[in-house]
Amino acid sequence: MAVLDLRRLRLRPGEVRHERVEVGPDPFLLGGQRYEAHPEVVPVDVEITQASGATVFDLRLHAHLTGPCMRCLGYAEVEVDARARELHDPAAPPADELRSDYVVDDELRVGDWARDAIALAVPDQILCREDCAGLCAVCGKDLNVEPHEHADRELDPRWAALESLRDQL
DSSP, X not given: XXXXXXXXXXXXXXXXXXXXXXXXXXXEEETTEEEEEXXXXXXXXEEEEEXXXXXXXXXXXXXXXXXXXXXXXXXXXXXXXXXXXXXXXXXXXXXXXXXXXXXXTTEEOHHHHHHHHHHHHSOSOOOSSTTOOOBOTTTOXXXXXXXXXXXXXXXXXXXXXHHHHHHHO
């Protein structure tokens, strides 16, 4: 787990420090599929600003994720640019919004924060290409490789009532 010891920084009010931390994020499970960062180590830039009584943390990173396409299950990759900001006031009560969950015992847990930032920046669907046709719902073939339709298939008799309504509209 990548952490940054805040005690060693010894920031005074108004000071700003820039740190780069190498993070190896754990693989993500999205929609039951596994996505991994490549390369396995992601550089994370953290800017630490000491305000009066509180500390402001800014995080920036760029990650390259690979895994299966959510439509056709082929190889897919996505570039993720993540930015995040946290405020930490050690005088605030433990469950308060002014107290960051990523600061524990004067250590900033950069690895946990980076993983959460990546998860929030990932698109809703990771696709091999924008116009991915997916898999055929009837036979399971990849429609990108072999586009086809199943016009000769028999409709389920339970849909017959709806079929007659479609003809009336």
